[in-house]
Amino acid sequence: MRLFTLITLFCLALPAHAQGFITRLLDQPVPGGVAVVDLGAAAKAPSATYQGKPLLVIREDGQRWIAIVGLPLSTKPGTERIELDSGERLSFQVRAKHYVEQRITIKNQQQVNPNAANLKRIERELAEQTRAYQQFSPRQPSNLLFDKPVNGPLSSPFGLRRFFNGEERNPHSGLDFAANQGTTIKAPAAGKVILIGDYFFNGKTVFVDHGQGLISMFCHLSAIDVRVGDELPRGGVLGKVGATGRATGPHLHWNVSLNDARVDPAIFIGAFKP
Incomplete structure (x- = not known):
């Protein structure tokens, strides 16, 4: 009883x-x-x-x-x-959350205050990438506990208030991994490659659609090993770490977008810090 x-x-x-x-x-x-x-x-x-x-x-x-x-x-x-x-x-x-500041020195002044010709290029590239983030496919994501796309420590976290040469710019919209040039980058979940490009700020870039508005973007790559339309399995190789675009050294910048909002990728790998 x-x-x-x-x-x-x-x-x-x-x-x-x-x-x-x-x-x-x-x-x-x-x-x-x-x-x-x-x-x-x-x-x-x-x-x-x-x-x-x-x-x-x-x-x-x-x-x-x-x-x-x-x-x-x-x-x-x-x-x-x-x-x-x-x-x-x-x-x-x-809930509220505080994000810290990051101050970076960039030698190439065009990557801080671009001229008119580069601004047109940036606007065109931004529109192309925005369309990719806004895609919504019916497929169910294969997994929501993601794998890390590279083996390496986390460096710059998501949400940093960034200052380039003392001038404030957009907050850091992804998660950076410290990794050597040429390190293999793998898909954290299955998905379809929906966009590749070589952009002014992002350098060599790959977008992967995991399903229902959940999209990964990988940039600053040294090499891209996929084509638009490719279906990647979880762990499938998509490229190699580099320092293309606005980067001070080799690393992987990984964005996760959900319903066209850039969110902290650390949440999806169980590394979020409140």
Whole structure:
């Protein structure tokens, strides 16, 4: 009887539905982070949007549907909402997060204050990359606990307020890995190559679509080993580490974008620091 009572009390102390693995891994609702929103246990997957953009929706632990929401760095702490296809609106809370500063000296002044011709090139390249980030394919991501794309220590973290030669520029929108020139870069999850290029700031660059608005971008490569349209398995080789574009030395810069918001890749490899 005593054992039955203890079990009953334990069950009553549990939440109505315990958080699943994906929620525990990804739910970091801060500017530049990820919010996981419970959508209930409907038979069919609901559709959801945030700020007018479609969201990644998966079934967690074979039971409840969840929406995985990318939060831009510009998001303010407080209440945010997503909208379901039924018209229902669901709210979640965004916490504050402080990002530190990084000051970098660039020898090439054109990479700090480009001339008119380079500005046109930059605008054209930005538009091309923005279109890639905005793609939304129906495929389900193969995994949401990502592998590291290279074997190397993390260097510059996501969200740094960056100053080039004393002038403030856009915050650091990805995660940098310290790695030697020529180090092999592997896909952290399966996906399709949707864009490659050699850009003014990013140098040699590869975009991989993992599904439902979850997209990786790898830049400053020394070599690209894939073509647009290639299907990469998890761990598939896509290129080699380099220092092309605006880089002070060999390293990999890795962006993760979710519903067209650049978010902290550290969340997806279990290395996020609140």
